[in-house]
């Protein structure tokens with residue numbers, strides 16, 4: 415039995431408790447490298463509004479697309495919005511035409527947590543990183 419998912423979610427992903435932080439996005443089927451895993455779609459807002467929301471919300475689910483545009487995934491139901499950061503990720507974010515897409519960089523096994531490098535975040539180094547990678551930067 416498979417859960418219905420939108421056509422832009424190419425591989426089955428489930429949300430489970432994560433050892434890294436809160437909940438995470440886990441592959442429920444094997445994902446080969448370099449392919450698109452899925453994407454998250456949310457509410458398009460201005461970067462100005464994103465900065466205001468970031469100060470209010472405990473769990474920040476905002477990605478800045480450009481100097482002016484951002485997307486808030488707070489009300490999205492796409493499982494990949496739970497994707498955690500790792501300093502040694504198995505996937506990468508790709509922002510294309512206003513969408514946030516996820517591509518595998520390594521083969522991902524069923525049950526493995528999908529992670530990306532967040533790069534610059536709203537946390538500005540105030541959050542400890544618990545990704546467990548050998549070359550972990552320690553901070554987000």
Ligand SMILES: [Zn+2]
Pocket residue numbers: 500501502543544545546547549550551552553
């Ligand atoms: Zn780390």
